[in-house]
Amino acid sequence: MIRQKLASLVEKALLSARTAGVLRSESFPLVLIDLPANELHGDFACNIAMQLARPERKSPRQIADLLLSHLEDSEALLQHAEVAGPGFINFFIAPSAWQGCLKIIDAAGSAFGNCATGNGRKAQVEFVSANPTGPLHIGHGRGAAIGDVICRLLTATGWDVTREFYYNDAGAQINNLALSVQSRCMNIEPDDPRWPADGYQGEYIKEVSAAYLAKETVHSDDHQVTAVGDPNDIEAIRRFAVAWLRREQDQDLKAFDVKFDNYFLESSLYSDGKVDATVAAIIAKRHTYQHEGALWLRTTDFGDDKDRVMRKTDGSYTYFVPDVAYHLDKWQRGFVRVVNEQGADHHSTVTRVRAGLQALDEGIPKGWPEYVLHQMVTVMRGGEEVKISKRAGSYVTLRDLIDEVGRDATRFFFVMRKPDSQLVFDIDLAKQQSLDNPVYYIQYAHARICSVFENAHEKGLSISDKSISSEQLRLLETPEELRLIKWLDRLPETVDEAAREFEPHKIVYYLTELAGQFHSYYNKTKVVTDNAELSEARLYLLQQIKQVLRNALALLGVSAPERM
RNA sequence: GCGCCUGUAGCUCAGUGGAUAGAGCAUCCGCCUUCUAAGCGGACGGUCGCACGUUCGAGUCGUGCCAGGCGCGCCA
Incomplete structure (x- = not known):
């Protein structure tokens, strides 16, 4: 949040410098605010001066100086700003600005972390979509967890989300x-x-x-x-x-706490005539041809490496044809954004479905729908891989996993790695209620905070009916406290990024870092002391940490226990 | 052979083109008279698969190799 405010300050400084005639560019690159790895380089850094060096024909440091002189810090965010190294501008945020973030979190409550990127537009996420030929297995589990978290992320970023399950009841x-x-x-x-x-x-x-x-x-x-x-x-x-x-x-x-708004039957596409209509439309757009008794779609017109058969010599359609009809139906239902979460073994459908939609010439964007393809899951038990064979019936079902390791750990493990990475699901590790298990580590932070509040209550301390003054928040001045607030302030941008990239694991990493900082702080700092003013300020900090833990865990569909 | 994904510490993995590449586990050394030790502090650990290229600057972008996974049917 502070980061965004800083970006707009720099943008204003650019315009102001141009008005003053010291910068000449007609347009400026997007202002990006970096997080320096080294704390000596401040809370934030900006490289815009280096990017402008060539077009402005000035040295980066010279431009950086100019910008600083045109910077108007109306909200008093900055304690200090300086030009460093080859031309970075380093920003040091005033502690009072950080402390103020706690009030913003407090006011937003369970909505902290949300944003309006989607602006209420309609999005649809199709996931799991398992055919009803057997129980859900581990692969479906990963798809269910990733798809569900993507839905939660899109909802949090302002999209109107429909969750859909597609299956075939014939064939x-x-x-x-x-x-x-x-x-x-x-x-x-x-x-x-x-x-x-x-x-x-x-x-x-x-x-x-x-x-x-x-x-x-x-x-x-x-x-x-x-x-x-x-x-x-x-x-x-x-x-x-x-x-x-x-x-x-x-x-x-x-x-598994995964819900759907709509179930869609493949057979309905045939009975409603949508498959025939789609094929007729593609033929009418002249993207097909007859060859050796079959009807082919010229997918090579749309980036495929070879053309594909649409209608076989026996008169029936190949599998991707109803898929195209299905996606045309999604488009007609008004979803500006459609995400398909599938296993990576279905990769070959992506080009074909998109090609079919392009062939319809309906004005559907080239990259529509979007795909999230998760890589394989390997299940380990007792140090050995559990082989999966559906027909032989020897496989671990999603239900087995939930029953054995619990819903929270199962969900957490499935979204712990980015979808592009293969996942090793270690059942023994997921079951462990120990420090090896990251989900317990995070939940424990939440439970610990609850426990501190209980202790405070017993000693007659409470902040529930109090408004904390800026004066009192100034007592939160240790490096650990400011570092924690700084991290809390990053939830909204983390959620936005995770939603934009379809990367649930970013929430996991955010939570792990937050829990780590809290445990460290807890170990070093006594919250409930004889100093009531200070204790209240610290309880207020803990209150916001607790809120952020809850909000982020909720995005993963993982519970935040009060006691462990 | 072609397409997609992956290759970062002993292991599992983070890392929006920026400054000295990080975390957890494992190994080793410490910390409970104190709000939950399911915790905390410290040490050890790296030619970011390899080679060129683009750039003021590359783990990150491009090209070519190497290795692993998945998919390559008028199956779904």
Whole structure:
């Protein structure tokens, strides 16, 4: 926040210097305020003078001096500013300006960290989108955690977010599922020659078949399905199995605290005629051709390395065609921003979907929709990799993880690394309630603050009904205290950046640093002392640390316990 | 062979083109009569995969290599 104010001061100084005739450039580069690594270089630094050296034909230091002389610090943010090194301007912020930040946090409360970047515009995030052929596995878990945090980040930065889950309730995989359940209904085992090729062998198939034979009723999404119970009715089995597995997945997602606003069925694209309409539109725009009995889309017109088949020789469409129809539908629903969170193994769809949308010539931007592709997750247990095999049924489900290590640690671990990095999920580490486990380290900071407040309350100290004066805040003067405030002040820009880059891990790093600074401060500084004035000031600082911890943890969907 | 991602301390990973590259773990040495030791302080640890290039300045940008992962079907 202070950083932003500083940037606008420098911008004004640039304009003022030009008005005075000492700078000549018609336009200036964007003013960036850096955070120096070395504390001797101040709280902030600006390199604008170096960037202007060439166009202005002056030395960087000369320009820096000029800017300083035109700087009008109306809010008294600065204690001191100086030109250093090759032409940096170093800014030293007045302690009173830092102390004032605490009041801003206090006033904003749970909204501190939010901003209005999105300005209420409509955004949609599609994530998880698992087909209902089995329980959610670890990969879906990472997608669910990343997608959910992206939704929370976009909401915090002012976007009107719709969360969507897309799945297929027809097609080869679902047919395979129905056949597997049917076989179980007829007591056919996977090693039986009558067992379907590529059938799903997991234990859950037995549960589905038992529920089907028992004529159970299942609620999923927004409807319910009652089993017919007839092993020969493959269509009834299909409907029931899909509903049963959707319900299973929803229960897992609920346990993970991940919610969706909308479920979208691939089959609806066909039944509503959207697939045919999309294909007709692309043909009309002359981006297709017939070759060897198939219809091809000239994706090479839009950056692909070779053209792709849209309609096979058997008349059916390839998988990316309904995807294009689906995204056209998203566009028509008015989402100016669409984010698709998927596993990186779906990478090849990105170019094809975008190419299909460009071929429609609807004015859809080239980079729309945006993609966040997360890399693979490797699960470690007891120092060994847990192999994942869906068909054999030997894999760790998301539910297993949540049950074993808890929701908070599971969510935290999934977003701890940037999506581009492969993730090693160490189950033993995630389970540990020790200093090795970063999620406990952060939650412990929050619980500790609560504990200090309890202690203060017992000694008759409270700040809940008091307004703290600027005079009193001046007592927060140690390097540790100012450093903490400085870090608290950085939450809004961290959230904005994490949202802009789709990088939830930035919140994790922010929290780890904040918790570390607090633990260090706690160890060194007694908060509740005989000096009531000082104690109140410190409690006020802790109050804001607590608020910021809560806000940032909430962005991750991780709880902030009062006691541990 | 082609496309995408990754390569930074022994390990796991941060690092918006800026000044002396950071954190946690591991190893070693310290700290509870004191608001939670699930904590804190210190030490050790680096040719940022390699080579060129752009720049006043490169871990960061470009090109070419090397290594690992994923994907390369008229499968989804």
